[in-house]
Amino acid sequence: MSEHALETAAGNRAHALPGRIDPMRWLVRIVLAVAVITPPMYLSDSWLRVGAYVMIGAVAAIGLTLLTGQAGQLSLATPFFMFVGGASYCVLGSPHRPGRWGLGWPSLIAVVGAVLIASVLGLVFAPVAGRVRGVYLGVATLSLVYIGLYTGQKYDSITGGTASGRSVPDLKIFEFSVLRAGHRDERIWYVFLVLTTLAYLLAQGAINSRPGRAWRVVRDNESAAAALGVPVPRVRAEAFAISSGYAGLAGVMTVFWYRLFKPDESEFVGTYSIQVAIAILAMILIGGLGSVAGAIAGAALVNGMPGALNLWFGHSHVFGHGAKAVTPVIFTAFVYGTAIVLVVLFEPGGLAALGRRVQRKLSRNLLGSSLISEGN
Amino acid sequence: MNTFVQVVVNGLGKGAVYALLALGFVIIFKASGVLNFAHGSLVLLGGYIVARTQDDLGFLGSAVLGVIAAAAGAVIIERVLVSRRPLADPIALALLTIGVDVVMSEEIIRRLGEEIPFLGSPYDGKPFQIGSVTFFRTNVIALGVGAVLVAAFFLAFRFTPWGVSMRALAENREAAALMGIHRWRVTALAWCVAGALAGVAVLFLATQDFSGAGLSLGTHAIALVAFPAAIVGGLDSTSGAIVGGVIVGLTEALSAQYISFEFSKVAVYMVMLAVLIVAPAGLFGTRERTRV
Numbered sequence: 172m173s174e175h176a177l178e179t180a181a182g183n184r185a186h187a188l189p190g191r192i193d194p195m196r197w198l199v200r201i202v203l204a205v206a207v208i209t210p211p212m213y214l215s216d217s218w219l220r221v222g223a224y225v226m227i228g229a230v231a232a233i234g235l236t237l238l239t240g241q242a243g244q245l246s247l248a249t250p251f252f253m254f255v256g257g258a259s260y261c262v263l264g265s266p267h268r269p270g271r272w273g274l275g276w277p278s279l280i281a282v283v284g285a286v287l288i289a290s291v292l293g294l295v296f297a298p299v300a301g302r303v304r305g306v307y308l309g310v311a312t313l314s315l316v317y318i319g320l321y322t323g324q325k326y327d328s329i330t331g332g333t334a335s336g337r338s339v340p341d342l343k344i345f346e347f348s349v350l351r352a353g354h355r356d357e358r359i360w361y362v363f364l365v366l367t368t369l370a371y372l373l374a375q376g377a378i379n380s381r382p383g384r385a386w387r388v389v390r391d392n393e394s395a396a397a398a399l400g401v402p403v404p405r406v407r408a409e410a411f412a413i414s415s416g417y418a419g420l421a422g423v424m425t426v427f428w429y430r431l432f433k434p435d436e437s438e439f440v441g442t443y444s445i446q447v448a449i450a451i452l453a454m455i456l457i458g459g460l461g462s463v464a465g466a467i468a469g470a471a472l473v474n475g476m477p478g479a480l481n482l483w484f485g486h487s488h489v490f491g492h493g494a495k496a497v498t499p500v501i502f503t504a505f506v507y508g509t510a511i512v513l514v515v516l517f518e519p520g521g522l523a524a525l526g527r528r529v530q531r532k533l534s535r536n537l538l539g540s541s542l543i544s545e546g547n
Numbered sequence: 548m549n550t551f552v553q554v555v556v557n558g559l560g561k562g563a564v565y566a567l568l569a570l571g572f573v574i575i576f577k578a579s580g581v582l583n584f585a586h587g588s589l590v591l592l593g594g595y596i597v598a599r600t601q602d603d604l605g606f607l608g609s610a611v612l613g614v615i616a617a618a619a620g621a622v623i624i625e626r627v628l629v630s631r632r633p634l635a636d637p638i639a640l641a642l643l644t645i646g647v648d649v650v651m652s653e654e655i656i657r658r659l660g661e662e663i664p665f666l667g668s669p670y671d672g673k674p675f676q677i678g679s680v681t682f683f684r685t686n687v688i689a690l691g692v693g694a695v696l697v698a699a700f701f702l703a704f705r706f707t708p709w710g711v712s713m714r715a716l717a718e719n720r721e722a723a724a725l726m727g728i729h730r731w732r733v734t735a736l737a738w739c740v741a742g743a744l745a746g747v748a749v750l751f752l753a754t755q756d757f758s759g760a761g762l763s764l765g766t767h768a769i770a771l772v773a774f775p776a777a778i779v780g781g782l783d784s785t786s787g788a789i790v791g792g793v794i795v796g797l798t799e800a801l802s803a804q805y806i807s808f809e810f811s812k813v814a815v816y817m818v819m820l821a822v823l824i825v826a827p828a829g830l831f832g833t834r835e836r837t838r839v
Contacts, residue, residue, distance in 0.1 A: 245638050299820060302827045306582040306641050307782070310774050311823050314816030321813040438812065439768040449645055456642055495660040504653040511646025515639050516631055 195530070207364055211357035219356040220428070221478035226363040227424045228470035230370045232454040233463055234417020237374055239452075240461025241383060242410035243390025244300060247448040248312035251319040252289045252415040254434070254443040256422025258323075258330055259285035261432045264340035271337055272328045278342045282423055289419020290412045297408035319443055323434025336433030339426045350430055359427060366424065367467075370417060374463045377413070386410050450474070453507045457514055459523025468522045472510070476503040549680045554804045555797065560686025561757065562796020563693025567748040568773030569780065569788035569795075570700065571741035575621075576782045577717045578737030579629055580637050585644040586745055587770035588651035593617030593746030594753050594762040595655050598664040606669050614746035620651075621742025622735055629738075630731060656764050663761035664753070671754040685756035696747065697789055700740070704785065709736055717783070745770070772799070772812070775819035781832020790830065794818065 211219060231249050238244050264281035265273035276284065296315065303311050323330045331337025342349040342362065349358045377383050385406045388396040397403050425442060426432045435441030454473045458465025480499035484490055490498055497505075514521050568586065575583045597613035604612065624647055629640060665671055670684040704710035712733045715723040724730060752769050753762040760766070776795040780787025798818050803811035828834045 239638075245641075299824055303823050304827065306637055307778060307823065307827065307829075309582070309638075309641065310778050311820060313771075313774065314813075314820050317813045317816045321809060324809055437765070437768070439764055445768075445771070449649060452642065452645065453649070493660075495657055497657065501653050501657055504649050508646045508649030508653070511649070512628060512643055515635070515643040515646070516628065519639065 211360050216356040217478075217482055219360050221475055221482065223356070223359050223363050223424075223428055224478060225471050225475040226367045227421050227428060228451065228454055228474035229367050229467040230424060231418050231421035231451050232458070232466035232470045233370050233374045234414040234421070235451055236455040236458070236461055236463060236466040237377065237386070237417070238410050238414035240455060240459075241378060241390065242386035242407065244407065244410060245306065245309035246300075246312045246411075246414065247309055247445065247452070248296070248315040248415075249418045249421075249451045250443040250445070250447040251312075251315035252293065252418030253422030253425055253447070254319040254323065255292055255415075256285045256289045256419030257426040257432045257443075258422075258434075259288040259419070260423045260426060261331075261337050261339055262329055265337070270328055271331065278340055279344065281340065282342070282420075285423050286416050286419045289422065290416035293412040293415025294408060296415075297404075297411045300411045301404045301407050313445070313448075316443070316445055316448060317438055320435055320438045323443070324436075330434045331432060333434050333436045336431050339430050339432055342427060350427060362427070363424060366420065370420065371463055371467070374417075378461075378463065382406075382409065450507070453511050457507065457510045457521050459521030460519075462521070462523035464526070465521050465523035468526070473503065473507050476506065549678075550804065553680050553682060554800050556680075556690075557683055557686045558797040558800025559793065560683065560689045560751075560796070561800060562776075562793040563690045563697075564748050564751045564757070564792075565773045565776040565795045566697060566789045566792025567693055567744045568770055569776035569792045570697065570785060571744045571748075572773065572777035573780070573782060573785050573788040574713075574737045574741045574744075576777075577785075578713065578734040579625065579633075579640070581629055581640040581644060582637070582782065583644050583741070584641060585624060585648040585651060586741075586773070587767040588648045588655070589617045589620050589742050589745040590749045590752065590770045591652055591655045591762070591767055592620045593742075594664075594666055594749040594766060595658065597666050597750065598659075598662075598762055601664075601666075601668070610750055613749070614743050617746030617749070618739045618742040621738040621745070625735055625738040630734065652764070652767050656767075659762065663763045665755060665761040666750055666752075667754040667756075671756055674756075683756035685751055685754045689751040689757075692747065692751075696744065700744075701785070709733065713737060748773075772815055775815050778829055779819050779822045781826075781829030783833055784829065784831035787829055787831030 210222060214222070231253060235246065235249055238246055260281050262272055263274050263276045263284045264278045265271065266275040267273040274281075296312075299311055300308060324333055339350065341351045344362075349355065349362055352358065385396075385401050388399065388401055389403055389406050393403055396406075422443075429442075433442070435443050437444065439445055441447075450473050454469030455466050456469070457472060458467070458469030477499040480490070480502060484499070490496060490502070518524055520527075568590070571586055571589075572583060575581055575586075593613040593616055595613075596616040597609045600609040600612050603609075624644070628643060628647065632640065632643070635643075667685055670688050673684045674681050675684060676682070704713065712723065712728045713736075715726065715728055716730060716733055720730070748770070749762070749766065751757055753760070753766050758765060758769055772795065773792070776791035777788055778791070779794055780789070780791030795815050795818070798814050799811045802814035806814070822830060826832070826834075
């Protein structure tokens with residue numbers, strides 16, 4: 172798997188070469204920008220909600236693809252840090268009430284605080300992540316999901332309890348309220364768009380510069396990294412904390428989206444459950460481990476499909492009714508489960524590798540193959 | 548004191564079931580280098596076949612069929628999917644089994660619909676008393692069955708040609724191949740044994756006494772509790788799996804009794820974390836050494 176991730180990194184660097192303007196890339200960027208900025212003008216609220224849900228998955232998946240794809244640490248703890256992010260935002264942003272602990276901070280500061288708290292908890296777990304390797308680490312991180320579940324059920328004054336949850340303070344950007352106003356789905360769309368773009372740019376920046384190089388060398392060979400003077404435990408801890416921060420942000424976005432923070436009742440099904448851990452893992456694997464754009468594509472597939480299928484076919488007879496029906500959610504699970512298997516067996520580079528192949532074909536047709544000397 | 552004895556016996560019974568599952572993880576890990584996330588689905592598959600055939604075949608017949616189904620399911624996963632990528636990264640293979648697990652468990656749960664069948668009809672929900680201590684029959688029978696199966700496994704591992712070749716493979720793959728060991732037969736049989744153990748485990752998992760619930764997604768989640776059991780002992784240690792199973796079973800039973808039921812699930816994972824911090828490859832696992 173690592174050689175494919177290396178190929179990704181090499182591919183990125185090749186495109187970042189200065190002095191060459193690739194018209195294809197700019198065209199793609201402009202089309203993408205139009206495609207993400209205009210939907211609120213013509214899509215219905217329910218479609219906007221599907222899109223916003225995809226962006227939540229995208230932010231969480233970008234965090235995990237940095238950790239697993241770039242830094243080589245398998246984690247199933249993303250739902251836990253999402254839980255922490257959501258709970259922290261509610262605690263920091265709500266005024267104190269009897270039985271509901273709150274600090275009443277301005278909501279923007281509460282968002283930043285929630286992300287920081289998630290990262291700090293990631294750092295707290297880092298000593299474990301530093302010692303434990305590979306699949307052992309994957310199972311070790313699973314324990315955090317259980318701790319989150321227990322905390323959610325036990326400490327009502329923070330989490331509101333599994334029965335009612337707690338209300339989410341409005342996001343106010345300079346007296347401009349996002350959650351409690353008309354057109355809120357459109358407002359949420361744009362706020363999420365800003366957050367996702369920010370997450371994308373920061374991740375891409377990290378990958379293409381010093382931190383990314385450190386992550387990859389630690390992933391590929393720890394002894395060599397140490398011999399080269401890379402502080403291995405610190406690099407591993409950094410990757411864990413950063414990815415936890417991303418998950419924390421995704422958690423804040425989740426409570427915006429639901430307009431309610433509610434801890435899970437079971438460890439297996441729910442907003443912060445093992446099911447979510449696996450769904451996010453599916454996103455980054457299908458997208459191509461280590462690829463940020465791939466993580467977003469994976470999120471579109473895994474988080475977008477149930478909602479989209481529901482809106483397209485919800486009232487027709489494509490999906491049956493009753494207890495044994497194949498619902499859009501189950502159908503999506505079939506699709507991404509199968510996609511995981513196919514990716515591992517046939518295309519370990521995932522959608523990102525497919526995308527690069529298509530891109531190379533297109534560039535070749537446009538410019539003639541002689542110009543594309545750096546393509547492998 | 549009476550409560551304590553009762554809790555310990557029930558904990559050991561649960562531990563025996565976890566040990567069966569953990570042993571499955573370990574056998575598969577030794578044979579193919581895969582942490583099998585699809586183990587929970589094999590548990591569900593066995594349970595589903597038992598539930599569907601119990602009316603026609605009776606308990607024993609359906610139990611046998613369920614065990615065979617789980618074993619066959621494991622072999623199919625190994626032959627069709629895992630064996631195609633013998634040299635793949637262990638993490639990639641673990642992810643592959645996650646994909647298999649998602650599809651299998653969703654389908655079985657969908658097929659069950661709103662039904663939540665209980666599987667252990669001959670013993671489930673029939674407590675018995677010795678003196679003033681009440682025991683759950685399920686746990687006591689699980690302890691007996693577990694002990695017999697584990698003993699049989701270790702005898703086979705020690706003395707049969709399969710056990711010898713399996714140990715040879717785990718020791719050094721190339722040398723074993725040069726000595727004429729057919730790798731695929733050994734790994735396929737390893738998956739078969741692991742699947743069969745999962746098929747036996749579900750006969751105790753989906754009962755009133757064990758979890759309070761029948762065959763459902765919850766059963767799958769309980770099978771995941773066997774992860775800590777395998778990890779605590781060390782993923783490549785068969786005897787570690789037994790010790791891990793017992794530790795996890797006792798931790799769960801004791802913390803449920805003396806702290807709270809909700810805490811018992813967390814307690815298992817806390818114990819695992821503590822062990823991993825001290826011994827990153829589990830208590831009996833071999834630590835990977837890096838050579839420069």
